[in-house]
Amino acid sequence: SQTIHQWPATLVQPVGSPLSLECTVEGTSNPNLYWYRQAAGRGLQLLFYSVGIGQISSEVPQNLSASRPQDRQFILSSKKLLLSDSGFYLCAWEGSPGSSYNEQFFGPGTRLTVL
Amino acid sequence: GNSVTQMEGPVTLSEEAFLTINCTYTATGYPSLFWYVQYPGEGLQLLLKATKADDKGSNKGFEATYRKETTSFHLEKGSVQVSDSAVYFCALSDRGNNRLAFGKGNQVVVIP
Numbered sequence: 001s002q003t004i005h006q007w008p009a010t011l012v013q014p015v016g017s018p019l020s021l022e023c024t025v026e027g028t029s030n031p032n033l034y035w036y037r038q039a040a041g042r043g044l045q046l047l048f049y050s051v052g053i054g055q056i057s058s059e060v061p062q063n064l065s066a067s068r069p070q071d072r073q074f075i076l077s078s079k080k081l082l083l084s085d086s087g088f089y090l091c092a093w094e095g096s097p098g099s100s101y102n103e104q105f106f107g108p109g110t111r112l113t114v115l
Numbered sequence: 116g117n118s119v120t121q122m123e124g125p126v127t128l129s130e131e132a133f134l135t136i137n138c139t140y141t142a143t144g145y146p147s148l149f150w151y152v153q154y155p156g157e158g159l160q161l162l163l164k165a166t167k168a169d170d171k172g173s174n175k176g177f178e179a180t181y182r183k184e185t186t187s188f189h190l191e192k193g194s195v196q197v198s199d200s201a202v203y204f205c206a207l208s209d210r211g212n213n214r215l216a217f218g219k220g221n222q223v224v225v226i227p
Contacts (some may be wrong), residue, residue, distance in 0.1 A: 006158075032213055042219070043204070043217055043218065043219040043220050044159075044204070044217045044220075046214065046215075049213060049214065051213060090158050090159065092159075094213070102147055102208030102209075102213070102215065103147075103149065103161060103164060103208075104161075104215055105161065106151075106158035106159040106160070107158050108157060108158045109156075109157065109158045111156075
């Protein structure tokens with residue numbers, strides 16, 4: 001069966017520090033991968049998605065970036081964090097055999113607090 | 116473009132009450148529709164789905180019917196439990212663009 005992992009689970013970082021969040025998927029190949037952010041008390045905002053290695057689409061201009069160095073690995077990064085980057089970051093995958101069309105499956109999330 | 120609208124505000128109700136959360140959508144073509152649930156501190160879990168008009172998705176006592184004529188996918192449960200307290204998101208997928216459009220979510224609080 002397919003599983004999705006995110007780490008770290010929680011992170012507290014100072015303003016201006018770098019960021020690296022990692023997401024990996026097991027049990028599938030060539031999935032579409034997604035990064036979302038959920039600010040406190042708000043809905044989901046799609047940040048990036050990827051349909052293959054090295055292919056990244058950015059949805060919202062900001063100081064974050066994403067990379068996909070391997071088929072089942074998706075990384076969210078920043079060179080300098082802002083206070084407004086605080087939130088709950090969710091990774092998701094879609095497209096594995098056995099899943100319904102366009103159905104996405106979410107990881108457990110990373111809670112980021114920027115101080 | 117595609118969009119999903121959920122009713123405003125949290126929903127608070129007593130245990131064993133009937134729950135309805137409204138969801139309407141705007142889309143071109145024939146989207147698939149989903150309800151996701153998010154328990155406190157966790158990621159989203161797929162609750163149910165419907166991929167074509169008149170389909171009824173159901174899971175854990177929750178139901179939603181894909182109504183093309185009213186562009187709606189309302190979530191219902193006949194008798195809620197405290198463990199149903201969570202945030203519920205309605206979502207739509209458009210086969211053309213690899214993305215889900217999410218509603219803003221509704222916080223549901225069930226009081227014993």
